[in-house]
Amino acid sequence: xxxxxxxxxxxxxxxxxxxxxxxxxxxxxxxxAATRELVENSLDAAESLKTPxxxxxxxxxDGEASSETKIYKLRVxxxxxxxxxxxxxxxxxxxxxxxKYKLKQQRGTFGLGGKMAILYGQITxxxxxxxxxxxxxxxxxxxxxxxxxxxxxxxxxxxxxxINKERWRGTIVxxxxxxxxxxxxxxxxxxxxxxxxxxxxxxxTFVDPKGRLYKFTRVTMEMPDPPKETLPHxxxxxxxxxQRLIQVTPHRNMMEFLRNxxxxxxxxxxxxxxxxxxxRSSKNPKKLAHNEIVRLMRMLKKFRxxxxxxxxxxxxxxxxxxxxxxxxxxKPEFVVVHQRRxxxxxxxxxxxxxxxxxxGEIPKRxxxxxxxxANRIPLLYDEASDVSVRxxxxxxxxxxxxxxxxxxxIATHICSTKIPYKTVGKEFIADRPxxxxxxxxxxxxxxxxxxxxxxxxxxxxxxxxxxxxxxKYLPKIAQFSAQLAGKEKTPDIKKxxxxxxxxxxxxx
Amino acid sequence: xxxxxxxxxxxKRRKEVSSGLESLGLKIYEQLDKGDFPxxxxxxxxxxxxxYDPQVRQFILGDKKVRRKxxxxxxxxxxxxxxWTAFFSHExxxxxxxxxxxxxxxxxxxxxxxxxxxxxxxxxITDLETVLAxxxxxxxxxxxxxxxxxxxxxxxxxxxGYEGKRLNLTSHPxxxxxxxxxxxxxxxxxxxxxxxxxxxxxxFTRFVEEGVHKxxxxxxxxxxxxxxxxxRHFVRRLNRELNxxxxxxxDGDPWGMHIAMVxxxxxxxxxxxxxxxxxDAKWSGVWATDIVNYKLPADPLDEVDIKRxxxxxxxxxxxxxxxxxxxxxxxxxxxxxxxxAFSRYGLTYIVDEYLPAKLEETK
Ligand SMILES: Nc1ncnc2c1ncn2[C@@H]1O[C@H](COP(=O)(O)OP(=O)(O)OP(=O)(O)O)[C@@H](O)[C@H]1O
Ligand SMILES: [Mg+2]
Numbered sequence: 001x002x003x004x005x006x007x008x009x010x011x012x013x014x015x016x017x018x019x020x021x022x023x024x025x026x027x028x029x030x031x032x033a034a035t036r037e038l039v040e041n042s043l044d045a046a047e048s049l050k051t052p053x054x055x056x057x058x059x060x061x062d063g064e065a066s067s068e069t070k071i072y073k074l075r076v077x078x079x080x081x082x083x084x085x086x087x088x089x090x091x092x093x094x095x096x097x098x099x100k101y102k103l104k105q106q107r108g109t110f111g112l113g114g115k116m117a118i119l120y121g122q123i124t125x126x127x128x129x130x131x132x133x134x135x136x137x138x139x140x141x142x143x144x145x146x147x148x149x150x151x152x153x154x155x156x157x158x159x160x161x162x163i164n165k166e167r168w169r170g171t172i173v174x175x176x177x178x179x180x181x182x183x184x185x186x187x188x189x190x191x192x193x194x195x196x197x198x199x200x201x202x203x204x205t206f207v208d209p210k211g212r213l214y215k216f217t218r219v220t221m222e223m224p225d226p227p228k229e230t231l232p233h234x235x236x237x238x239x240x241x242x243q244r245l246i247q248v249t250p251h252r253n254m255m256e257f258l259r260n261x262x263x264x265x266x267x268x269x270x271x272x273x274x275x276x277x278x279x280r281s282s283k284n285p286k287k288l289a290h291n292e293i294v295r296l297m298r299m300l301k302k303f304r305x306x307x308x309x310x311x312x313x314x315x316x317x318x319x320x321x322x323x324x325x326x327x328x329x330x331k332p333e334f335v336v337v338h339q340r341r342x343x344x345x346x347x348x349x350x351x352x353x354x355x356x357x358x359x360g361e362i363p364k365r366x367x368x369x370x371x372x373x374a375n376r377i378p379l380l381y382d383e384a385s386d387v388s389v390r391x392x393x394x395x396x397x398x399x400x401x402x403x404x405x406x407x408x409x410i411a412t413h414i415c416s417t418k419i420p421y422k423t424v425g426k427e428f429i430a431d432r433p434x435x436x437x438x439x440x441x442x443x444x445x446x447x448x449x450x451x452x453x454x455x456x457x458x459x460x461x462x463x464x465x466x467x468x469x470x471x472k473y474l475p476k477i478a479q480f481s482a483q484l485a486g487k488e489k490t491p492d493i494k495k496x497x498x499x500x501x502x503x504x505x506x507x508x
Numbered sequence: 509x510x511x512x513x514x515x516x517x518x519x520k521r522r523k524e525v526s527s528g529l530e531s532l533g534l535k536i537y538e539q540l541d542k543g544d545f546p547x548x549x550x551x552x553x554x555x556x557x558x559x560y561d562p563q564v565r566q567f568i569l570g571d572k573k574v575r576r577k578x579x580x581x582x583x584x585x586x587x588x589x590x591x592w593t594a595f596f597s598h599e600x601x602x603x604x605x606x607x608x609x610x611x612x613x614x615x616x617x618x619x620x621x622x623x624x625x626x627x628x629x630x631x632x633i634t635d636l637e638t639v640l641a642x643x644x645x646x647x648x649x650x651x652x653x654x655x656x657x658x659x660x661x662x663x664x665x666x667x668x669g670y671e672g673k674r675l676n677l678t679s680h681p682x683x684x685x686x687x688x689x690x691x692x693x694x695x696x697x698x699x700x701x702x703x704x705x706x707x708x709x710x711x712f713t714r715f716v717e718e719g720v721h722k723x724x725x726x727x728x729x730x731x732x733x734x735x736x737x738x739x740r741h742f743v744r745r746l747n748r749e750l751n752x753x754x755x756x757x758x759d760g761d762p763w764g765m766h767i768a769m770v771x772x773x774x775x776x777x778x779x780x781x782x783x784x785x786x787x788d789a790k791w792s793g794v795w796a797t798d799i800v801n802y803k804l805p806a807d808p809l810d811e812v813d814i815k816r817x818x819x820x821x822x823x824x825x826x827x828x829x830x831x832x833x834x835x836x837x838x839x840x841x842x843x844x845x846x847x848x849a850f851s852r853y854g855l856t857y858i859v860d861e862y863l864p865a866k867l868e869e870t871k
Contacts, residue, residue: 469581473588476621477578478540480588480595484533491540 010152012095015116016123022116023381023427027069030120031179032187035059037113038076038173039191040377043199044107045080045171050226052218053202054079061209065178071125072181072209074117075174082135082169092118092131092173093145093154103263103417105227105314107377114173119147121177128157129175136169181209187380192216193329194371194378198317198413200325219328222321230313230417231263234273234300236347242293246285255281263347264307273303309349311342316351316415317376326355330409333359334457336449340442345434350416352435354442356450362407368392371411372429374419379427386428388412391439400447401454408450412439463501470500517749518666518694522601525647528640529598536591545579548590550639551780558779560824565787566774567825569638576635589632590639592621597636597647604668606648606688609633638780645691645738655739656683658716659700659727661750663693681716683730691738695749698727702867703746703754705729705789707767711757711847711858718859724867727752735771740784743771747786754786755867760794760804761844762816765834773825790870791830793862796837799845802862805852806843813844 015022023033039055046053056077063071083091096111108114118129134140144158181188185208192206196216201223204216232241251257258270265273274281277299288296300306317325319337326335340352362369372379372388383389392410402408420430429435474493482490532548539546551557551569561568578587596615600607607615613629616622623629633644644650661677667689674696677684684690704726706712712730715721721728729743747754756771758764768791778784799806809817820826821835838844850858 466581469584473584474578476588476619477536477546477591480591481533481536481540481546484530484591484595484598485537486530486533487537491537493540495543496540496545 010095010150012115012119012147012149012152015095015112016119016149019116019120022112023423024116024120027178027180028183028187030124031059031072031074031177031181032184032191034074034117034120034177034179035076035188036191036377037117038074039195039204040107041114041173042076042078042080042171043195043202043376045078045082046202047080047223048106048226049081050223051079052221052223053199053204055202056205056207058207059181059209060207062176065124069178069180070209071176072179073174073176074121075172077170077172079170082171083131083133084135085133085139085141088131088133088141088143089145089154089156092129092143093147093156095119095147095152103232103313104229105375105415105417107375115147117177118173118175119149121175122146124178125176127176129173132172132174134164134169136164136167138164138167140164140168189214191378191380194373194380195376197325197329197371197411198322198373198376198378200321200328216329219324220321224315224318224321227315227417228313230310231261233263233309233344233347233349234258234265234303234306235344236309236418237262237297237300239294239297242297246288246293249285252284252286253281254279254283254285257285263309269306272305273299276303276305309342309344309347311344311349311351313417314342314349314351314415316353317413319353322353322355322411322413326357326411330357331361332357332407332409334450334453336446336453338442338446338449340438340445343434343438345420345432348416348418348420350414350419350435350438352438352442353413353415354439354446355411356443356446357409357411358450358453359407362409364405364407366404368404369409371409373411373413374421374426374429375415376413377426379429381427383428385422387431387436388429388439390431391436391443395440395443395447397447400444400451402447402450410443412442414439467497467500471497518692521646522692525640525642526598526601528642529594529601529647532594532639533591533598545577546587547575547577547579548587548639549573549575550635553634553638553780555776558776560773562824564782565772566782566785567776567779569779586632586635589616589621589623589629590635592616592619593629593632593636594640597649600648601646604648606650606667609644609649609651612649634780641780641782643737643741643778643781643784645688645741648688650688650691650738651736653732653736654685654687655732655736656685656712656730657690657727657742658683658712658730659698659721660725661698661700661727661746662696663690664696665689665693667692677727678721683712683716683728686729686736686739686742688738691742695745698750698752699725700727700750700752701725702752703727703729703743703789705731705735705743705754705756705771706847707731707733707758707764708847714855715859718856720859720863723859724863731756731767731771734767737778737784740771740774740786743789744783744786747788753871754789755792755870756789757793757847757863757866758791759844759846760796760799760806760849761809761846762813762820762835762838764794765791765831766816766820769820769825769831792866792870794845794847794849796834796841796843798862798866799843800837800841802850804845804849806841806845806849809838809842809844814839814842 024030042055043053058075060073062073065071095115128144128146130144132142140162142160146155148155192204196204201218201220203218206214245261249257251260255270258265319339322337323335335355335357337355342349342351372386420432422428422430478490478493536546552572552574557570557572558567559570576583576587578584609630613623613626637643657677659677662674665673715728743754756768758767772789774785817835817838850862
């Protein structure tokens, strides 16, 4: 019998061993995932200040690794909020460390993305990462660090403090990693294009390993209001969260505990709930036994009288910005956008926004290109498993006079304090019935608008064609009849042409 | 024969045609000038509006009218094409130029008036014929097919460059082509006292060689199958202007019979036109009874022939006893014979025996 050994592994070790679940599956996926994680951190950093993001990304060739993979240097610069110097090592060198654990609509959620990229680079190239950041104060901090995987701790190799004469604010992250850019290229470029589509207020610059420059320029300085932090809604909590709240709460009775730590729970609701759950309002939450905590969680989910979560903490893109983004990146002839009213699943508020673009540069492919977004992140993989795709396929488009041969593209955007991702790789959205229903309603609303547009356009086209035919033939009739009748002057047909439009309305 | 009288016919008709075209133009011009959408009325050519008129002895159009309105978007293009065709015809006739149906189709393109195809342009020409009740040859538009004439008739050309030039139609043994120049020529003098129209080129040549024109004082016309309209009009002119009877010789089958009938009573397709028929012309053979009487070598009728015979039997143009009798006989003997069949009795038998007998019989 083989001898079993037991050992503890760190979070860094765990995620390194299971890097597939974070999207670092192979050299091509890895270079894509690394780029995207850093860009998303930068977007978050700029948006949290309501500053239109300026992001510069450069991938450069740094040496051969094997016949297929090469070593690349990835550099991402932003004009975001910057990282306070004492947090830099942990923010970039300790897995599951992040500033985004509160309930707030953000791209980052797990405290993992940036580190997975750095970790992957470190494992494949054995070189440190370099982080330069300033929050706009008089100094700029530069760290060279590696991650101690076994202990999940940053290893600081070098640290410099520079004078910030120009009061620069932002962050630069640079490290080497192994990858297969040429395989990843289409996805990376698609990623930038779609990111530009849902962030029309951002300037994105990308220089690829061949030195090619891709520029996505903002079309507006308008930005949505930044999302606000919020408390968890009683329907959305689990035992883990309850335990954490009990640990940190300064309140010593259930009444105060409920009122202060939960979203949309006031005194009346709290009292009703405690009656419903048969819990004394004076009970000290710190004294709840484990089975009582489990019961509390169940009762919270059962109680029907909690008000639905308030979505004012969310930051949807808004119809105007969505329209601007779609027009800018897809260059359609026409786009209809539709924002749904806020809704909630399992205590998490969410808002669905959809766009249907028609004509222009949109190809006729027999299937509609689908652009999926979550909290302004494009989702590029596992399309078939996504809820949007299922919903789009289940809609009877012909009812709206939309057929597969038309140049139509569809975009869906979900924003929420908790996107129901199926994996930490953030690639597709689980099929929550509430979410599916909202997407369907949004698409139907947009489809009706599109239908109205198509009908109106058809009418205008018909009018144009009519007028075109009359203005082509009437002058000829005038000319030939005048010549035939031996008249010098051709009869004036302007009045007749004017009247052409009016009989169409006469008939209708 | 008094040449003077004939001479005015062509000029007079030319004047009528050109003033018809001009007044059509004026009518449209005036409607436009008043600020109205112009429209043109013409007899309907749909089958329900085609009747056989026993008085006129040809198909005619009934009272049903159609109106082409420039206000109607679906009429606009054909309306414009019609006005252009009238304009173009006027250019042709006033400049004394001729053209073919094909020419018209192509000429339209020079005026950005593209016709979809030849058929569309032909239809518009037929419309113009219907509106003005002149045939396209009057507008100097001719089809491609040509037939020929031979015999002692002196004509005088009116076409530019040949005005006043005369020609005797015996001057070429192959005959003279019945083209635009001959169609518009005046008849000056003749010694002939009859016209013989022949379906086939071989027999026409035989008749010329055998001197039929002299022996029988005849003008010979080759129809070359179904007679072109210019030829039908030409035979009518010979019949009317020279006041001589016309005899038609065709193959002995329903198709030959119908070639003769169209020359005599016209076709439904030309119900909107007059002056293409020669109602007094005679079909002189080859009859079904000739096949029997002359014991001609014959082929059996096939299905299409028989079907055609039944159609003709019900056709109002065929109601005369002679036609009905011959149709019945064809159906009885179920045989058909070509004109060449007489060659079994020697090459000249048809001229020496058959022709005089039939001319006498159908006098
Ligand atoms: N460009 C940046 N500017 C400012 N702060 C940053 C930047 N990049 C990372 N950070 C900080 O570092 C933290 C860790 O980032 P990381 O990408 O590892 O996790 P996350 O973004 O919180 O979650 P996720 O795993 O979903 O990406 C962030 O929460 C943020 O506070
Ligand atoms: Mg992140």
